[in-house]
Amino acid sequence: MIKCNNVQEQAQDLSAQMFERWHALLLGGDFVLGEEVTQFETWMSERCNGAHAIALNSGTDALFLALRALGIGPGDEVITCANTFVATVGAIVSAGARPVLADVGDDELISVDTLEPLLSARTKAVIPVYLRGRPVNIDAILDLCRSRGVAVIEDCAQAIGTTIDGCQVGTRGDASAFSMHPLKTLGGLGDGGVLVTTNLKIAEYARSVRNHGLENRNESVQFGINSRLDSLQAAALNIKTRYLDQWLKRRTEIAAFYDRTLCDTATGVDLGGGKPGNAYYHYVVKSTDRDRLQRYLAEQEIQTAIHYPIPIHRQRAWLSSQPQIVLPNTERLSREMLTLPCHHHLSDSDVERVVLAIKQFERLGARVAI
Known part of the structure; x- marks a missing residue:
């Protein structure tokens, strides 16, 4: 995995x-x-x-x-x-x-x-x-x-x-x-x-x-x-702290690889848009078929995550104490975003597997769009 x-x-x-x-x-x-x-x-x-x-x-x-x-x-x-x-x-x-x-x-x-x-x-x-x-x-x-x-x-x-x-x-x-x-x-x-x-x-x-x-x-x-x-x-x-900069450098390398290899896919690249100074704590893509994509990657033994699936204004703690509000973009992104693996323990072959699996998913004809 x-x-x-x-x-x-x-x-x-x-x-x-x-x-x-x-x-x-x-x-x-x-x-x-x-x-x-x-x-x-x-x-x-x-x-x-x-x-x-x-x-x-x-x-x-x-x-x-x-x-x-x-x-x-x-x-x-x-x-x-x-x-x-x-x-x-x-x-x-x-x-x-x-x-x-x-x-x-x-x-x-x-x-x-x-x-x-x-x-x-x-x-x-x-x-x-x-x-x-x-x-x-x-x-x-x-x-x-x-x-x-x-x-x-x-x-x-x-x-x-x-x-x-x-x-x-x-x-x-x-x-x-x-x-x-x-x-x-x-x-x-x-x-x-x-x-x-x-x-x-x-x-x-x-x-x-x-x-x-x-x-x-x-x-x-x-x-x-x-x-x-x-x-x-x-x-x-x-x-x-002795290793932090080394770890950050590896995250940036992985993110750059994802950027290069996913830019022509429907899933696309990190939602941060390659912002200079990004530390890539998370590398997040989006898909209108997010849940199927996540299940497919899990079948390929690739773990992903969703941060954060329920916006705070949709959680019980808010709904029981604060006025109800609508945040259209926040809500849409919560349904589409998916966090890919991006940390210093990943090998080059690991990140290549992630990209290959995403491209295979899209070739299967799944409904995926930026």
């Missing part, structure tokens, strides 16, 4: 190094917010052009604390998209604000055109999502939002390695949220996340609140939460 992700293989490759590092941690007892966490935060800061990096226990908490740091809560509105993991909207709801969902373009990303009509006097923030590692036109969004006094929180959960003008995304808005979930290109062996910001006040707030607002072991200066990255996860991430 050609797998759609390489979570197990990635961990197994580096297990000897991880066990050695963890053994040292077990002997030293430095389990929470220790030197390994500081080392990872330093690496992340350097990756993000010197911005503050605060390690947390999830990307969700990074979004939540960014909203809290900006004073966003009940009575406020935050605009984002519906074709993302539910955590993006969940963080808004957890902060007490009202989520407002914008439709997306054919590249699955929100833009000034889709979010501007939704801006109101109650809008306090916009959360653009770098879905699948694709660059968003963040500068245009920033220009619009800053002209209206609206904050921008970049959802970079899938965007480690995504660049704009050669720089890691996540430092142009007021704050950004990265996820280090095991499924991510740079993932731990459990949950993890990072809040990145160039704003010292936001950084100081997040650093304090992630640890109950403690000034020392016995004194709290403000009420906070428990969102500490543990040293065992940080140690695993510190090992993986």
Whole structure:
């Protein structure tokens, strides 16, 4: 089976190094917010052009604390998209604000055109999502939002390695949220996340609140939460950072092969349209006969995935608490998109098999169209 992700293989490759590092941690007892966490935060800061990096226990908490740091809560509105993991909207709801969902373009990303009509006097923030590692036109969004006094929180959960003008995304808005979930290109062996910001006040707030607002072991200066990255996860991430650029390079090579060999098929190439700086967390094509294509590929022992089959505004959590809305492009894409395998454990012959199977499917006369 050609797998759609390489979570197990990635961990197994580096297990000897991880066990050695963890053994040292077990002997030293430095389990929470220790030197390994500081080392990872330093690496992340350097990756993000010197911005503050605060390690947390999830990307969700990074979004939540960014909203809290900006004073966003009940009575406020935050605009984002519906074709993302539910955590993006969940963080808004957890902060007490009202989520407002914008439709997306054919590249699955929100833009000034889709979010501007939704801006109101109650809008306090916009959360653009770098879905699948694709660059968003963040500068245009920033220009619009800053002209209206609206904050921008970049959802970079899938965007480690995504660049704009050669720089890691996540430092142009007021704050950004990265996820280090095991499924991510740079993932731990459990949950993890990072809040990145160039704003010292936001950084100081997040650093304090992630640890109950403690000034020392016995004194709290403000009420906070428990969102500490543990040293065992940080140690695993510190090992993986050595290989990240190599892994990203392989993803780009695979994506380029797909682009070249699928461009003349009805299934077509990645919905990101070959955006410069794409980290290819997902390589997604579309087909009006998506479900049959997925079954056919499975019969050829090629695993694919659908991210995300049910847009947030069609899920029970939304329908039971928010007004019903229609997002035509989001809904159409949710029926057509399919994620192909694209990770560094794939061989050249693996990706050739994927392309060959897609072309065989189309030769069988299936109803497939761009």
